[in-house]
Amino acid sequence: MxxxxxxxxxxxxxxxxxxxxxxxxxVREDLRERVLAAADRLSYIPNAHARALAGSSSxxxxxxxxxxxxxxxxxxxxxxxxxxxxxxxxxMLASTFRDPAQEVAYLSMLRAQRARAILLIGSGFEDxxxxxxxxxELEPYLRSGGRVAVVSRHxxxxxxxxxxxxxxGGAALARAMLDLGHRDFAVLSGPRTxxxxxxxxxxxxxxxxxxGVELPDDRIVEESFTxxxxxxxxxxxxxxxxxxxxxxxxxxxxxxxxxxxxxDHGLRVPQDVSLAGFDDIPIVRDLTPPLTTVALPLAEMGExxxxxxxxxxxxxxxxxxxxxxxxxxxxxxxxxxxx
Amino acid sequence: MxxxxxxxxxxxxxxxxxxxxxxxxxVREDLRERVLAAADRLSYIPNAHARALAGSSSxxxxxxxxxxxxxxxxxxxxxxxxxxxxxxxxxMLASTFRDPAQEVAYLSMLRAQRARAILLIGSGFEDxxxxxxxxxELEPYLRSGGRVAVVSRHxxxxxxxxxxxxxxGGAALARAMLDLGHRDFAVLSGPRTxxxxxxxxxxxxxxxxxxGVELPDDRIVEESFTxxxxxxxxxxxxxxxxxxxxxxxxxxxxxxxxxxxxxDHGLRVPQDVSLAGFDDIPIVRDLTPPLTTVALPLAEMGExxxxxxxxxxxxxxxxxxxxxxxxxxxxxxxxxxxx
DNA sequence: GCGCATTCTGAAAGCGCTTTCTGATACCGT
DNA sequence: ACGGTATCAGAAAGCGCTTTCAGAATGCGC
Numbered sequence: 038m039x040x041x042x043x044x045x046x047x048x049x050x051x052x053x054x055x056x057x058x059x060x061x062x063x064v065r066e067d068l069r070e071r072v073l074a075a076a077d078r079l080s081y082i083p084n085a086h087a088r089a090l091a092g093s094s095s096x097x098x099x100x101x102x103x104x105x106x107x108x109x110x111x112x113x114x115x116x117x118x119x120x121x122x123x124x125x126x127x128x129m130l131a132s133t134f135r136d137p138a139q140e141v142a143y144l145s146m147l148r149a150q151r152a153r154a155i156l157l158i159g160s161g162f163e164d165x166x167x168x169x170x171x172x173x174e175l176e177p178y179l180r181s182g183g184r185v186a187v188v189s190r191h192x193x194x195x196x197x198x199x200x201x202x203x204x205x206g207g208a209a210l211a212r213a214m215l216d217l218g219h220r221d222f223a224v225l226s227g228p229r230t231x232x233x234x235x236x237x238x239x240x241x242x243x244x245x246x247x248x249g250v251e252l253p254d255d256r257i258v259e260e261s262f263t264x265x266x267x268x269x270x271x272x273x274x275x276x277x278x279x280x281x282x283x284x285x286x287x288x289x290x291x292x293x294x295x296x297x298x299x300x301d302h303g304l305r306v307p308q309d310v311s312l313a314g315f316d317d318i319p320i321v322r323d324l325t326p327p328l329t330t331v332a333l334p335l336a337e338m339g340e341x342x343x344x345x346x347x348x349x350x351x352x353x354x355x356x357x358x359x360x361x362x363x364x365x366x367x368x369x370x371x372x373x374x375x376x
Numbered sequence: 377m378x379x380x381x382x383x384x385x386x387x388x389x390x391x392x393x394x395x396x397x398x399x400x401x402x403v404r405e406d407l408r409e410r411v412l413a414a415a416d417r418l419s420y421i422p423n424a425h426a427r428a429l430a431g432s433s434s435x436x437x438x439x440x441x442x443x444x445x446x447x448x449x450x451x452x453x454x455x456x457x458x459x460x461x462x463x464x465x466x467x468m469l470a471s472t473f474r475d476p477a478q479e480v481a482y483l484s485m486l487r488a489q490r491a492r493a494i495l496l497i498g499s500g501f502e503d504x505x506x507x508x509x510x511x512x513e514l515e516p517y518l519r520s521g522g523r524v525a526v527v528s529r530h531x532x533x534x535x536x537x538x539x540x541x542x543x544x545g546g547a548a549l550a551r552a553m554l555d556l557g558h559r560d561f562a563v564l565s566g567p568r569t570x571x572x573x574x575x576x577x578x579x580x581x582x583x584x585x586x587x588g589v590e591l592p593d594d595r596i597v598e599e600s601f602t603x604x605x606x607x608x609x610x611x612x613x614x615x616x617x618x619x620x621x622x623x624x625x626x627x628x629x630x631x632x633x634x635x636x637x638x639x640d641h642g643l644r645v646p647q648d649v650s651l652a653g654f655d656d657i658p659i660v661r662d663l664t665p666p667l668t669t670v671a672l673p674l675a676e677m678g679e680x681x682x683x684x685x686x687x688x689x690x691x692x693x694x695x696x697x698x699x700x701x702x703x704x705x706x707x708x709x710x711x712x713x714x715x
Numbered sequence: 716g717c718g719c720a721t722t723c724t725g726a727a728a729g730c731g732c733t734t735t736c737t738g739a740t741a742c743c744g745t
Numbered sequence: 746a747c748g749g750t751a752t753c754a755g756a757a758a759g760c761g762c763t764t765t766c767a768g769a770a771t772g773c774g775c
Binding site for chain 2: 090
C-alpha cells in the first residue's frame with residue numbers, strides 16, 4: 038500500500054496525494070477530500086523511512102540513559118515521553134547500563150537513525166577516552182543540524198542542559214544537617230568518576246568545611262549506584278565502626294539500601310543515626326521513616342530537556358536551566374542523640 | 377557523507393562498498409580493507425532510513441506500555457532493553473498513560489516506522505471499540521511480516537505472549553492468607569476493566585469461595601492504578617468502617633499507598649491488619665514492614681517477550697509463556713488478631 | 716595453453732516519498 | 746475581449762541504500 042496506490046485510487050497525481058497527506062501546500066477542496074477518502078479506504082500507512090529519506094525530517098528523538106529501571110531515570114523518562122507525545126514524536130530509548138562504550142555506540146546508532154534530537158540523561162563519566170569519543174560523535178551531529186540536550190552532564194559539552202543543583206543541593210543538605218546539630222558525618226557514595234556524585238559530594242563537603250567540620254576520606258564509602266550498593270556501603274561503615282550521627286547517601290536509591298542495612302544491624306533511624314538521600318524519587322516519602330532528601334522534579338526535568346532540544350535555536354548559545362536542590366526534611370533525620 | 381563518497385574514496389563501486397559494510401557477500405580482502413579504511417577515515421554513518429527503504433529490514437522494535445515511570449513497567453522495560461541490546465536493536469518506547477486511543481495511535485506510528493517487532497506491555501482494556509481498532513492495526517501488520525508479542529494481554533489477540541499467572545497468583549495468595557487464619561478480606565482494586573485486575577481479582581475470589589469465604593462487592597474498592605489510588609482506596613475502606621483482617625492490593629504500587637494510608641490512620645501492619653500486594657516490584661521488600669506479594673520476574677518477562685518477538689516462526693502457532701505467581705510471604709501479613 | 720566453471724565487481728533499477736519545475740487553468744483590470 | 750498574474754496539478758528528479766543482472770577476472774583440469 039503506497040502513496041501511488043492512494044493517488045491512483047483517488048484519481049490524482051502522486052504529487053497531489055503527497056501534498057494532501059503531508060499538508061504541505063494548498064490543494065483544491067474536492068481533490069483533497071478524494072485523497073483523504075482513498076487513503077482511509079485503503080488504510081494507507083505512510084512509510085516513515087521513505088519520508089525521512091526524501092524529506093529529511095524524522096519524527097524520532099533519541100534518549101540515552103543509564104538504566105530505565107532505575108526510578109530516577111524512569112521518572113525523567115516519563116517526563117520526556119509526555120513532552121514527546123505532545124509534539125507527536127516517537128522516542129527511541131536506550132539504556133547503557135552504565136557502560137561508556139555502550140553510550141558511544143548508541144549515539145552512533147541514533148545518528149544513523151537521523152534522530153531529530155538526542156537527549157543524554159544522567160551523569161557523564163570522568164573518562165578522557167569516552168569524552169573524546171562522545172565529542173567525535175556529537176560534533177558532526179550538531180553540525181548536520183541535529184539537536185542535543187542533556188540532563189546532568191558536565192560542561193564539557195556545549196549544548197543545552199537541564200542541570201540539577203547537585204552542588205548547591207549537597208551544600209544545602211549539609212547545612213540543614215548542621216542546623217540539626219550534627220557534627221559527625223559519613224557519606225555513602227556512588228562511583229566518584231560520575232560527575233553527579235562528584236558534585237553532590239563536593240557541595241556537601243564544602244558546606245561542612247565552611248562550618249569547620251571535617252569530612253575525612255575514610256568517612257566516604259564508595260559503592261555501586263544501586264540499592265544493594267547502598268546496603269553494602271552502610272554495612273561497610275558499620276563494620277569499620279564509624280561513629281557518625283548522620284549519613285548522606287548520594288542517591289535515594291542507595292539510601293533505600295542503607296536504610297535496610299541499618300535496620301538489619303539494629304540501628305534505628307533517626308534515633309541512633311540520621312539518614313538523608315538525594316533525588317526525591319517518589320517512593321522515599323513512603324519509607325519508614327520517610328526520607329529526608331534533596332528534591333529534584335524528575336518528570337519536569339524530562340519535559341524541560343525535551344523542550345530545550347526542540348526549541349528553535351539558530352545561532353543562540355547553549356542554554357542552561359538549573360532545577361531542584363530544595364531540601365525536604367522528613368523524619369529520617371533528627372537532632373543527634375546527646376552523648 | 378554517503379556510501380557513494382566512501383566508495384569513491386576507496387576506489388570501488390557503490391555496490392562493493394555496500395557489500396562490505398553490509399556484510400552481505402564476499403569481497404576480495406584488499407578491497408574490503410580499502411572500503412573499511414575509507415569509511416573510517418570519512419567517519420561514515422550509514423543512513424538507516426535509506427537502508428530500511430532499500431532493504432526492508434529495520435533495526436527497530438517498538439514497545440508500548442502504560443507508563444514507563446511506573447516501577448512495574450520500568451522493570452519490564454529494563455529487561456526488554458537488555459535483550460534488545462544483545463541483538464543490536466534499537467527500542468522505540470511509548471507510554472500511553474493508560475489511554476486506549478493513544479495506544480492505537482502509537483501502534484499506527486510504529487507501523488509507519490516499519491518496526492521489525494512490536495511489543496505490547498501491560499493489561500488490555502475491556503473495550504470493544506479499542507479492541508476492534510487494535511486488531512485493525514495489528515492484523516495487517518502481522519500479515520506484512522511484522523512480529524507482535526505481548527505481556528499480560530487477554531487472549532483476544534492471537535500472538536505470542538508472556539502471561540503472568542495473575543489468576544493463579546491471586547488464588548495462591550488467597551490460600552496463603554486463609555492458611556494464616558484470615559476470614560475477613562477486602563480488596564484495593566484498580567480499574568476492573570483492565571484484564572490484569574480482573575484476573576487477579578477472579579483468582580483471589582475463587583480461592584476464597586472454595587474455602588467457603590465470601591468476598592462481597594462492597595469489600596472491593598476500585599481506584600486508579602497508582603500509589604495515590606492505593607492510598608485513596610485504603611482510606612475509603614477505613615471510612616466505611618470495613619472490618620477486614622487482611623487487605624489485598626492488586627498491585628504493589630497501590631499497596632505502597634495503602635500502607636501509608638493505614639499508618640496515617642493509626643493502624644499497624646500486620647498487628648491490626650495484614651496487607652498483601654502483587655508484582656514484587658523491587659522496593660516492597662524494603663518497606664516497613666516488608667510486603668507480602670506475588671512475585672513476577674519483571675526483567676525476565678521483558679527479556680522473554682523480546683525473545684518471543686524475535687524467534688523465527690513461519691507458520692507455528694502463537695506461543696504462551698506463563699511466568700511468576702509465587703507467593704512471597706513477608707512480615708506485612710500475619711495471623712489475624714484473636715478477637 | 717585453451718576452455719569452462721567459479722568468484723567477484725560494477726552498472727542500474729528500484730524502495731516510497733518530497734519537492735522543485737513546468738505547464739495548465741482560472742481570475743483580474745482595463 | 747485580451748494580456749498579465751496568481752493558483753494549483755502533474756511530471757520527474759532525486760534522497761542513500763540494497764540487490765539483481767550481466768560481465769570481467771580468476772582458477773582449474775586436461
